[in-house]
Amino acid sequence: MVPLPDVPCVRVRTIFNEGAPGEGGNRFYIWYAGSAPTGANCTTLAGDVAAAWGTNIAPLVNEDYALEEVDVLDIATDTGLSGQWEGTTGGSRAGTQVPQPCATNVEFGIARRYRGGKPRMFLPPPVTSDLADQTSWNTAFIDAVNAGVLAFFEEIEALSIGAMGALTHVNLSYYQGFHNITNSSGRERAVPTYRAVALHNTITSYICKGTIGSQRRRRTSTTP
Secondary structure, rough: OOEEHHHHHHEEEEEEOOOOEEEEHHHHHEEEOOOOOOOOHHHHHHHHHHHHHHHOOHHOOOOOOOOEEEEEOOOOOOOEEOOOOOOOOEEOOOOOOOOOOOEEEEEEEOOOOOOOOOOEEEEEOHHHHHOOOEEEEEHHHHHHHHHHHHHHHHHHHOOOOOOOOEEEEEEEEEEEEEEEEEEOOOOOEEEEEEEEEEEEEEEEEEOOOOOEEEEEHHHOOOOO
């Protein structure tokens, strides 16, 4: 079973459409200090996240992309409630579209040091005028992303919803180490091992990577 978090959290999923076959999105976690949210609370939070996305993230995203759903699920227990927002909030950065597989890679800073992948989010790409060259974003765009993503999460953390109390953006670590499994052919493969409880880390900073990110999995076949 997937472990529960060591602090009460909601999982937030933002889902965007690319105006073509394919779908993208991000997932992040919010620690709440108060009581478990009701379904109505989750719906309210989803709507507020969508509004914050429209204010702070949409200006960083090409007009061909649009946020279409926000899903909020209380994962503090295995019976937590959920709520959704559905609509269309388009990107507002005008210009020539960067190729679809590209993305803006934003890493989340945490205090814990470890070997392995770090928490992050991938935003839909901006426009060609934001390129410094064929592999990198320019300084002005990087600065805009750092400011916009920070403002996005600050707006979420400032919300007051029901009895949820103070909200804090965190990362959850579900795995520690690995164990080997032998398949029917006799070959072994390493499988990550779940922690007893998922370990939270408070997000301390947001860093836009200068190198253009890649999201090849967003591409889907348009033929049978």
